[in-house]
Amino acid sequence: MRLSPDELIFWQYGFIKLNATIMYTWGLMLIMIVSSKIITSKLSSGLNRSIWQNFLEIIVTTILTQIEQVGLSRPRKYLGFLGTLFLSIAVASLCTIIPDYEPPTGSLSTTAALAISVFVAVPIFGIEEQGVGEYLRSYTEPTLIMLPFNIISEISRTLALAIRLFGNMMSGTMIIAILLTITPFFFPIFMTALGLLTGMVQAYIFSILATVYIAAATRTHKAKPEIGE
Amino acid sequence: MDTYMTTIAVASIVTSGITISIGVIGPAISEGRAVATALSSLAQQPDASATITRTLFVGLAMIESLSIYCFVVSMILIFANPFWNSAIV
Numbered sequence: 297m298r299l300s301p302d303e304l305i306f307w308q309y310g311f312i313k314l315n316a317t318i319m320y321t322w323g324l325m326l327i328m329i330v331s332s333k334i335i336t337s338k339l340s341s342g343l344n345r346s347i348w349q350n351f352l353e354i355i356v357t358t359i360l361t362q363i364e365q366v367g368l369s370r371p372r373k374y375l376g377f378l379g380t381l382f383l384s385i386a387v388a389s390l391c392t393i394i395p396d397y398e399p400p401t402g403s404l405s406t407t408a409a410l411a412i413s414v415f416v417a418v419p420i421f422g423i424e425e426q427g428v429g430e431y432l433r434s435y436t437e438p439t440l441i442m443l444p445f446n447i448i449s450e451i452s453r454t455l456a457l458a459i460r461l462f463g464n465m466m467s468g469t470m471i472i473a474i475l476l477t478i479t480p481f482f483f484p485i486f487m488t489a490l491g492l493l494t495g496m497v498q499a500y501i502f503s504i505l506a507t508v509y510i511a512a513a514t515r516t517h518k519a520k521p522e523i524g525e
Numbered sequence: 526m527d528t529y530m531t532t533i534a535v536a537s538i539v540t541s542g543i544t545i546s547i548g549v550i551g552p553a554i555s556e557g558r559a560v561a562t563a564l565s566s567l568a569q570q571p572d573a574s575a576t577i578t579r580t581l582f583v584g585l586a587m588i589e590s591l592s593i594y595c596f597v598v599s600m601i602l603i604f605a606n607p608f609w610n611s612a613i614v
Binding site: 299362365459460463464470505508 | 604
């Protein structure tokens with residue numbers, strides 16, 4: 297029984313391997329880029345829009361609203377990164393409907409890559425918003441003794457992001473694989489539906505957590521008002 | 526050595542069963558309490574339902590990830606066991 301799509305290798309040349317994870321990721325990228333290019337080639341701002349343009353607008357405005365609600369004041373700046381995170385994980389999980397497909401997020405390499413990109417993006421956005429000195433000083437909030445604990449918490453929440461997504465996706469595919477060998481007809485369909493639901497929830501969780509981390513890093517500390525005056 | 530292989534096999538299987546069964550007790554109880562509290566606060570303030578729902582889901586994902594850690598350890602013991610692979614060779 298396969299633990300992850302990493303083990304299904306299509307082509308190998310010495311050290312370089314093309315495994316199922318990479319091929320499925322490329323396929324998803326192709327689908328998303330081609331479909332959004334086609335939909336956004338003829339945009340109209342009147343009342344007469346196509347269904348697909350409406351669909352994309354709903355997605356973009358919902359993501360912008362969510363980013364603003366978490367506490368980031370200019371959501372357009374972060375829409376590229378956070379929207380891409382949400383959409384890639386959501387589409388990767390939605391395509392489970394297609395037979396013979398395994399989500400590439402069911403492999404620890406993909407989820408570790410996503411978590412590392414969040415780990416790198418949080419200081420970049422924080423420094424962009426606050427400046428290097430202010431951002432580094434925020435690690436010593438509230439006291440200097442908290443400095444190692446803040447650093448450890450940064451690393452551990454990156455690890456938790458990667459393993460949470462990997463565990464949810466891997467458990468979904470593994471339960472379906474096990475059930476297919478036991479009761480082949482109806483029960484696997486319910487488990488696939490449950491896997492779809494948890495995939496969408498995990499996509500939302502991943503992007504909301506990334507938003508919360510970025511909001512915590514870009515929160516400017518204004519001067520505290522004097523008490524009693 | 527056959528006795529070592531049997532010992533490794535028995536130990537891994539028993540441990541993975543115990544890991545997953547004890548590991549999900551805590552998260553299950555706390556998720557139930559979290560949902561119950563969220564429901565009662567929704568009943569008290571229905572117009573904050575967006576914030577409450579979003580915070581509930583984020584909290585549930587945090588709790589769920591602990592049981593996922595136990596599940597990953599259990600799967601590693603069964604399917605990607607390093608001691609078993611080196612004992613076979």
